Amino acid sequence: DTGVSQDPRHKITKRGQNVTFRCDPISEHNRLYWYRQTLGQGPEFLTYFQNEAQLEKSRLLSDRFSAERPKGSFSTLEIQRTEQGDSAMYLCASSLFGVYSNQPQHFGDGTRLSIL
């Protein structure tokens, strides 16, 4: 179990630029989640995948945000035309989901995005 890995750990960019983050989940986990955490707050759900299918998106996920998990393994989260309000920690989590199981979500160390 190598844990959930996120890259990069930090990203500084100018307003209006596009950014892309990557998440590698725990290998046997079929679910992958993205959360956003702003300073002094708990994480807020953005979206999740089961295998390669994106099953739910939060209202927080504007049309500037897109997430993919093309082969049901790693996932990318892209933000287009970044805005000041996008500055946050972006957390990825994964879990093993089955009809009769509810395994906890395991989190990566996050990508901290700073918009200049």
Add this chain to the structure above:
Amino acid sequence: AQSVTQLDSHVSVSEGTPVLLRCNYSSSYSPSLFWYVQHPNKGLQLLLKYTSAATLVKGINGFEAEFKKSETSFHLTKPSAHMSDAAEYFCAHMNTGFQKLVFGTGTRLLVSP
């Protein structure tokens, strides 16, 4: 809507004294509840989870939590604080479809020597 409320934004204790971090949930059915810890610039680490088995749940690093349905509470405790326990603690509730966690606003635990 399901939610969790963490009653204290900050808790200060001395090393070696007990820790109590409070969490209340709102749910009309038996919930799945979790406590996570977050150290600075790190992700969340699972401390323990409640999923309708025993009401007293033991977790890692000496933490435990008791599920009290009558009080809709799931408070986190530890008999003796250690300096390394200083961190942010989040209580979370799993929604009915098991798609996502709903987090409280967190409690910062400060441990003084």
